[in-house]
Amino acid sequence: MPALLHRPQRSLQHHRANRPAALWLAGGAVLLLAVVSLFIGVSAVSPADLFSGDRDAWTTLLVSRVPRTVAVVLAGVALSIAGFIMQLMARNRFVEPSTVGTVESATAGILVATLFLPGAPIVVKMLIAAVFAMLGTSLFLTVLRRIPLRTTLLVPLVGIMLGGVIAAVTTFFAYRFDLLQTLNTWMIGDFSGLIRGRYELLWIVAVLAVVGYISADRFTVAGMGEEFTTNLGLSYRNTMNLGLVLVSLISAVVVVVVGAIPFLGLIIPNLVSLLIGDNVRRAVPWIAVVGAGFVLACDIIGRVIRFPFEVPVGVIVSVVGSALFITLLVRRNAGAQ
Numbered sequence: 001m002p003a004l005l006h007r008p009q010r011s012l013q014h015h016r017a018n019r020p021a022a023l024w025l026a027g028g029a030v031l032l033l034a035v036v037s038l039f040i041g042v043s044a045v046s047p048a049d050l051f052s053g054d055r056d057a058w059t060t061l062l063v064s065r066v067p068r069t070v071a072v073v074l075a076g077v078a079l080s081i082a083g084f085i086m087q088l089m090a091r092n093r094f095v096e097p098s099t100v101g102t103v104e105s106a107t108a109g110i111l112v113a114t115l116f117l118p119g120a121p122i123v124v125k126m127l128i129a130a131v132f133a134m135l136g137t138s139l140f141l142t143v144l145r146r147i148p149l150r151t152t153l154l155v156p157l158v159g160i161m162l163g164g165v166i167a168a169v170t171t172f173f174a175y176r177f178d179l180l181q182t183l184n185t186w187m188i189g190d191f192s193g194l195i196r197g198r199y200e201l202l203w204i205v206a207v208l209a210v211v212g213y214i215s216a217d218r219f220t221v222a223g224m225g226e227e228f229t230t231n232l233g234l235s236y237r238n239t240m241n242l243g244l245v246l247v248s249l250i251s252a253v254v255v256v257v258v259g260a261i262p263f264l265g266l267i268i269p270n271l272v273s274l275l276i277g278d279n280v281r282r283a284v285p286w287i288a289v290v291g292a293g294f295v296l297a298c299d300i301i302g303r304v305i306r307f308p309f310e311v312p313v314g315v316i317v318s319v320v321g322s323a324l325f326i327t328l329l330v331r332r333n334a335g336a337q
Contacts, residue, residue: 030296033296033297034069036300039065040304041303042307042308045060045061064194064195068195073292074202074205077291079261079295080265080294081265081287081288081291083264084269084284085219086247088219093269093273093328095159096266097247097251098262099263101137102133103251103262104163104166104167105132105134105135106129106252109129109133112128113128129251129252130248130249134245139162140158144158186256187314188260188315189258189259189261189312190259205253208246208249215243215246216284217280219239262317263322264294264295264321267294267324267325268291268294269283269287271324294317295313295317
């Protein structure tokens with residue numbers, strides 16, 4: 001009997017000891033996907049060309065393939081963590097920037113910047129998009145506090161309807177001023193046009209993702225409500241404002257540089273939660289790794305499925321993400337019954 005009683009404890013300790021190893025293995029898999037990504041494209045680049053010193057191959061690698069791969073990884077990591085922060089703030093598993101109006105608001109901000117400041121630098125457009133994203137997210141959280149939530153499924157429905165209204169208004173003005181084609185470039189995520197000199201803004205989201213990791217516990221506490229947060233000695237308003245700034249800036253930067261990549265911040269945190277549980281501090285590194293790997297895989301699929309043509313990564317992520325979103329909703333609804 002004593003031996004039998006100690007076996008589960010040893011098994012649990014062994015499982016905990018292997019968690020860092022599993023994370024390193026997952027990181028190695030992402031690195032392998034990144035290496036594969038470097039050698040996929042219309043311009044033929046192979047390891048043999050690089051080792052032989054082919055100047056054209058090295059130019060293609062350094063000017064196009066490396067910036068694109070780095071941008072994919074940064075966008076995947078940042079959007080996944082932004083979605084996780086949003087879920088902590090709203091206390092709901094089914095929200096993320098593209099389902100609460102944040103991305104649509106950022107797109108509206110870019111349209112406003114294009115209309116009134118067409119010659120402004122991209123950094124100015126990014127800041128305007130971030131302000132609009134912050135306003136849209138604040139509006140969603142305000143609406144959330146004012147309506148009775150009888151089921152968790154109502155929260156994403158409210159966010160999707162709000163985002164739909166914002167997107168409709170944005171589309172109307174884009175049509176009115178003959179900017180629909182320009183608007184579409186921000187509504188669908190696409191890495192095909194990223195080269196050296198056009199992706200560097202995405203390093204900002206890497207810094208924001210680190211800040212989100214450091215502050216993850218604060219967002220968990222803030223999600224419990226203002227009274228609970230204040231009792232623990234934290235400023236509820238400052239914590240929520242920090243979350244709004246992080247989510248809005250991440251969404252704005254990615255939309256400006258890459259375009260919208262929907263559902264990513266929703267499905268990755270939920271998948272990680274199913275795999276390793278709800279420990280916030282342990283979940284964030286996994287969310288970053290899985291998010292980067294998922295977007296890399298979708299980007300590779302988009303490049304090879306109709307080679308030499310390319311399907312935008314936003315389309316691939318939308319198809320896979322919407323299917324997983326419906327699966328999660330059905331699973332949650334079945335569990336509730």
